[in-house]
Amino acid sequence: MQLNSEERAMLDGDYGRATRKAMQILATLGDIYGAGRMAPVTSVQIAGVSYDNLGEAGLQFLTEMAEGGGRALVLTTLNPAGMDIENWQALGIDPDFAENQQRVIQAFERMGVITTCSCTPYLSGNLPHFREHIAWAESSAVCYANSVIGARTNREGGPSALAAALTGRTPEYGYHLDKNRVPGITIEVNADVSESFHFGALGKVIGEKLETEGRKLVPYILGIENASLEGLKSLCASIATYGGAALFHMDGITPEAAQMFPPDKILTISQADLDAAARSLNDAAADEVDFVSLGCPHLSIVEIARIAELLQGKKVTKEFWITTARPTKHIADMMGYTKIIEESGAKFATDTCCVVAPIKGRFKVLATDSAKACYYAYSKNDFKTVFKPFDQVVSEAVNPGGE
Amino acid sequence: MGKRMKLKGRKIFAGKASGEALVTAMGISFFGGVDPHSGVVVEKNHELEGQSIAGKILVFPTGKGSTVGSYTLYRLKSNGKAPSAIINAECETITAVGCIMAEIPCVDQIPVEQLKSGQEIAVDGGKGTVEVLTGDNHAA
Numbered sequence: 001m002q003l004n005s006e007e008r009a010m011l012d013g014d015y016g017r018a019t020r021k022a023m024q025i026l027a028t029l030g031d032i033y034g035a036g037r038m039a040p041v042t043s044v045q046i047a048g049v050s051y052d053n054l055g056e057a058g059l060q061f062l063t064e065m066a067e068g069g070g071r072a073l074v075l076t077t078l079n080p081a082g083m084d085i086e087n088w089q090a091l092g093i094d095p096d097f098a099e100n101q102q103r104v105i106q107a108f109e110r111m112g113v114i115t116t117c118s119c120t121p122y123l124s125g126n127l128p129h130f131r132e133h134i135a136w137a138e139s140s141a142v143c144y145a146n147s148v149i150g151a152r153t154n155r156e157g158g159p160s161a162l163a164a165a166l167t168g169r170t171p172e173y174g175y176h177l178d179k180n181r182v183p184g185i186t187i188e189v190n191a192d193v194s195e196s197f198h199f200g201a202l203g204k205v206i207g208e209k210l211e212t213e214g215r216k217l218v219p220y221i222l223g224i225e226n227a228s229l230e231g232l233k234s235l236c237a238s239i240a241t242y243g244g245a246a247l248f249h250m251d252g253i254t255p256e257a258a259q260m261f262p263p264d265k266i267l268t269i270s271q272a273d274l275d276a277a278a279r280s281l282n283d284a285a286a287d288e289v290d291f292v293s294l295g296c297p298h299l300s301i302v303e304i305a306r307i308a309e310l311l312q313g314k315k316v317t318k319e320f321w322i323t324t325a326r327p328t329k330h331i332a333d334m335m336g337y338t339k340i341i342e343e344s345g346a347k348f349a350t351d352t353c354c355v356v357a358p359i360k361g362r363f364k365v366l367a368t369d370s371a372k373a374c375y376y377a378y379s380k381n382d383f384k385t386v387f388k389p390f391d392q393v394v395s396e397a398v399n400p401g402g403e
Numbered sequence: 404m405g406k407r408m409k410l411k412g413r414k415i416f417a418g419k420a421s422g423e424a425l426v427t428a429m430g431i432s433f434f435g436g437v438d439p440h441s442g443v444v445v446e447k448n449h450e451l452e453g454q455s456i457a458g459k460i461l462v463f464p465t466g467k468g469s470t471v472g473s474y475t476l477y478r479l480k481s482n483g484k485a486p487s488a489i490i491n492a493e494c495e496t497i498t499a500v501g502c503i504m505a506e507i508p509c510v511d512q513i514p515v516e517q518l519k520s521g522q523e524i525a526v527d528g529g530k531g532t533v534e535v536l537t538g539d540n541h542a543a
Binding site: 024028032048055061158 | 413415416439470471473474475477478481494495496497499500503504511
């Protein structure tokens with residue numbers, strides 16, 4: 001692959017150890033995947049922030065990069081951490097874990113990374129525009145950026161995203177190129193898809209079909225009349241979790257859809273498919289629920305306002321985590337939503353989520369509206385799950401046994 | 404005088420190493436599949452289950468599993484339990500990034516089925532070459 005003189009100097013160590021290592025990572029990935037050159041990026045989202053996933057080795061590597069002079073050259077934000085950075089004690093996080101998590105955040109801070117820890121960076125100031133080259137990790141955000149915004153990113157891992165931050169470059173292959181963004185399969189939806197819960201179930205159905213039909217096929221979705229931001233973020237999380245999808249087009253909704261044609265290869269999704277997907281995420285009874293969580297991906301302010309409305313004057317009877325980004329929490333504070341929610345006994349778990357927090361063994365059954373959260377509850381934490389629409393999840397926290 | 408087999412592949416990460424080969428026809432998931440403290444393969448029903456990759460020339464077709472696996476390679480290296488080199492048929496992101504982070508010589512595009520456990524192998528990451536110095540316990 002071709003490197004320009006500045007990139008070559010980075011590789012030769014002229015910009016320090018950390019930059020050299022970063023460019024080694026990018027140049028090697030470029031060679032492996034046949035990139036012709038580096039693309040300049042303007043925005044980075046780094047995953048691998050929770051100490052639960054990184055471990056001591058990850059922390060050591062980040063510290064070494066910070067000490068080696070690594071500094072983010074472009075806007076860079078972080079994925080959720082393993083705890084609420086301020087309010088970890090109220091969530092029952094072990095003090096040793098908290099200390100290690102703080103060291104991870106400090107290493108990123110030293111590298112000039114904006115330490116908002118969220119899977120929805122596009123809701124707190126990291127919002128690229130159409131056709132912009134970016135390097136994002138976090139599969140749901142990658143899918144949102146590619147599909148809903150029309151920006152261009154591959155599914156980066158933690159180290160390759162960090163490398164992009166420290167060099168302002170990413171190897172130009174995959175979804176950075178027009179030819180790889182062309183749809184390969186049409187998905188015709190003949191079902192009621194309105195709430196974020198439905199979008200989550202739809203993502204599971206499409207994701208699993210892609211697993212069979214071929215992961216690399218970009219879906220072109222027909223039959224969705226309206227989609228809210230919340231619905232789309234739910235779909236992105238779910239289709240990425242269950243099918244590894246990094247990009248879809250949706251007729252009338254996403255920006256590149258109008259420039260593309262739906263492929264002849266068609267898959268139809270019925271109401272029965274959607275209902276079956278929703279049922280498959282329920283393997284416990286409502287009265288077994290001991291943990292309730294909303295915010296996978298992180299909640300928007302609209303969703304928090306709705307929770308406040310539903311919890312006004314009520315008391316929750318179960319551990320209930322509201323997971324969101326700190327800037328969104330600040331809006332909730334300002335609007336008085338935080339007070340209403342906390343008075344009910346529900347807890348804000350800001351900067352973190354039920355996927356990356358160290359909660360294995362603490363709970364048995366999770367109630368959520370997120371198909372992605374169900375997947376990780378099962379595979380990472382051995383929880384059973386109850387999968388319901390948003391409002392019903394809130395009722396679950398208030399009324400033992402649900403409706 | 405034995406004939407030495409020399410194979411030419413592609414450089415993933417530069418550096419020279421030689422030693423005993425540990426070969427598997429199965430993919431390796433470093434995260435969850437290898438114990439970072441001992442270097443022992445712990446993946447259930449893996450061909451190499453119970454064997455240590457520490458100090459070996461580790462030969463496998465391709466990596467698999469979680470991207471956190473790159474950090475596991477780095478951790479193995481800090482614990483002195485990393486393989487001394489890695490040879491793949493097709494290197495993917497997890498192994499490539501892990502080798503760069505941990506500075507483990509790595510070469511891919513090698514017909515790994517031609518290599519056997521126990522052979523003495525020399526790897527030159529920078530040149531992308533793999534040389535078989537001996538056969539199984541006897542000179543070729």
